[in-house]
Amino acid sequence: DTAVSQTPKYLVTQMGNDKSIKCEQNLGHDTMYWYKQDSKKFLKIMFSYNNKELIINETVPNRFSPKSPDKAHLNLHINSLELGDSAVYFCASSQGRTGNTIYFGEGSWLTVV
Amino acid sequence: KNEVEQSPQNLTAQEGEFITINCSYSVGISALHWLQQHPGGGIVSLFMLSSGKKKHGRLIATINIQEKHSSLHITASHPRDSAVYICAVRTNAGKSTFGDGTTLTVKP
Numbered sequence: 574d575t576a577v578s579q580t581p582k583y584l585v586t587q588m589g590n591d592k593s594i595k596c597e598q599n600l601g602h603d604t605m606y607w608y609k610q611d612s613k614k615f616l617k618i619m620f621s622y623n624n625k626e627l628i629i630n631e632t633v634p635n636r637f638s639p640k641s642p643d644k645a646h647l648n649l650h651i652n653s654l655e656l657g658d659s660a661v662y663f664c665a666s667s668q669g670r671t672g673n674t675i676y677f678g679e680g681s682w683l684t685v686v
Numbered sequence: 687k688n689e690v691e692q693s694p695q696n697l698t699a700q701e702g703e704f705i706t707i708n709c710s711y712s713v714g715i716s717a718l719h720w721l722q723q724h725p726g727g728g729i730v731s732l733f734m735l736s737s738g739k740k741k742h743g744r745l746i747a748t749i750n751i752q753e754k755h756s757s758l759h760i761t762a763s764h765p766r767d768s769a770v771y772i773c774a775v776r777t778n779a780g781k782s783t784f785g786d787g788t789t790l791t792v793k794p
Contacts, residue, residue, distance in 0.1 A: 673734060
C-alpha cells in the first residue's frame with residue numbers, strides 16, 4: 574500500500590490553464606506538505622497543513638492554492654499556469670508539526686508549454 | 687546565502703569506500719532531516735535528528751547542535767547508494783529549509 578500517493582504523476586499542459594494535483598496519505602498523519610523541486614533539483618517548501626489548517630505558507634504566488642478537505646488529503650490547485658511553474662511537486666506527510674519523519678509521495682512532474 | 691549549506695556538492699567514490707556528507711546551518715532548529723533522492727526522483731527520509739547520533743544499516747547520521755553541523759556517513763558504499771542526499775532543517779519558527787543536495791556516485 575502506498576503511504577503517500579499523488580496524482581497525476583505526469584502532467585503536460587498549456588500556459589494559462591488551471592490544473593490540480595491530488596495527494597492522499599493513509600498513515601493517519603495530521604500534517605501534510607507540498608514541496609516544489611525546480612529544474613536545478615532544489616527543494617523548497619510551499620505549504621504545510623496541520624489538522625486541515627494552514628501553518629506554513631512560503632512565498633508562493635496566489636495562483637497556488639492548497640485545499641485540505643480532511644486530514645488525509647491535501648490538494649494543490651494552480652491557476653493561470655506559467656512556464657516557470659514547470660517543476661516536480663512533492664506531497665508529504667508527518668505526524669506532528671515538528672521533529673518527526675516525513676514521508677514523501679513519488680512526485681508529480683508538471684510541464685507547462 | 688542559504689541557511690543550510692551542504693558539502694561537497696558532488697562526490698564520486700569507489701565501491702567499499704567510507705563516505706561523509708556534511709551539512710551546516712545558521713539558524714536555530716528543532717529538527718534536521720537527511721533525505722535521499724534516487725535518479726528516478728523519489729524521495730526517502732533517511733533520518734530525523736534533534737540530537738546525538740542515529741544508525742540504520744550502513745548509514746550513520748550525527749548532529750552537533752552547538753556547532754550547528756550534521757554529517758551523514760555511509761560505510762562500505764555500494765553503487766546502489768548513488769543518489770542525491772539532501773539536508774533539511776526545521777527551524778524553531780517552523781520553517782523548512784533545504785540544502786542544495788550532494789550528488790553521490792559510487793563506482794563499482
